[in-house]
Amino acid sequence: MKNASPPRSERTRQLIIETAAPIFNKKGYVGTSMSDLTTATGLTKGSIYGNFKDKNDVAMHAFQHNIGLIFDFFTKEINSAATTLDKLLAYPRGVRKIYRMVLAYGGCPILNTSVEADDTHVALRRMAVDALSRWKARIVDLITCGIAEGVIDPTVDAPKTAEILIALLEGGIALSKVTGEASYLLNAIDMAEKQVVGLRLGQ
Template sequence: MMLTKAERTKQFILETAAPIFNQKGISGANIDDVLEAAKLTKGCLYGHFESKEDLSLQVVNYMLKCNGSKLATAISKGKTAKGKVFAFFDFYKDPLDTHIKGGCPVMNIAVESDDNYPAIKEKIAATLRSGQELFVSILNEGIEDGEFSNRLDSEIYAFKAFAAIEGAVIICRSMNTAKPMRGLIKNLKEELESFAI
C-alpha cells in the first residue's frame, strides 16, 4: 500500500523525532529539536500533530512498535524454544549500539513515564506484560515439546532474564561498555541449558 505525501511526511517526522525523544526523554525533547532535525516548519509539524503531547504519544507508539517489530523478527529466526530465547538475548548483546539511538526505548520510556505520564505508563506496562507473556509462552512451548525439563519455572526465569537484560542495558550504557552484557547473556544461556533434556 502506497503512503500519501502527508502520511510519508508524518512518518518522516516520527522517524526523525524517535532518536531525539529516546536520548533526551519526553520532558527534555522539544519541538525545536525535531523541527531542526527534520528541516520543517512549525506549521508543517502542527499539520500532523495537535500538540507536543500528541507528538510525544505518537513518537512513543512508533518507538514501541519499531522495537517490538525488530525483536519479533529476531526471535522468529529461532527454530526451537531455546533458539528463540537465545535470539531474544542476542538482540540485546550490544547495548551501546541500539536500533534507535539512545538505548532501549522501552526502558527509557518506562523510567521517565513512571511518575509523569500516566497514559504512556499504561502503554509501557502493556508492552512489558506482553513481552513477559511471550517469553513465558516460548519457555512453556519448550517444556511441552520436551526440550526443557518441567523443573524450569518459566515465569520466574522469564522475569529474571528480562529484568537482568533490561537492567544491564542501563548499566552498560552508563559505564560505556558492552562487556558485562556479554557475560550476563552467557550466564543466562548456561542456566537455561541446565534445564535441557
C-alpha cells in the same frame, strides 16, 4: 499495476515520527522541545501541529515506532530459530547482535520510558508497561511450549524466569549506557544465555 505512493501528508507524518523517535529516546519527553523537533525534521511548528495534536501526541507515536522496531527485530530472530530453546536464546543473542546500535540510540526505549514516565506521564508509562507485559508473555509462551515438547524442565517457573531474563538484559543495557562500559551488558547477556540453557530438561 504499480502500488500508489502514500499521500504526502502520510509521508510527512511518518517522517516526523521516525525523526522524533531517537530524539525522544535520548532526551526523554521532558527534555525534548518543539525546537528539537523542528530542527531535526526541517519542518515548522505549524507543520508538526498540522499532523499531531501536540508534543504529547508525537511522543506517544514515537514510542510506538521505537517499540515496533524492537519487536519486529526479535520476531524475525525468533522465527529464524529452529527449536524452542533457540527461540528463547534469540533474545540474548539478538541483544548481542545489536547492543552497539542500542547504546548509540540512547538505550532501550522500554527502559528509558519506564524510568522517565513512572511518575510524570501516565499514558507513556502505561505503554511501557504494556510493552514489558507483551515481552514477558512471549517468553512465558515459549517456555510453556518447551515444557509441552518435553525439552524444558516442567518444574521451571515460566513467569519468574521471564522476569529474570528481562531484568538481566534491561539492567545490562542500563548500566552499560550510564558507564560507557559494554562489559555490564555483555556479562548480562552471557548470564541470560546460561539461564536459558539451564532450562533444558535433564540439566
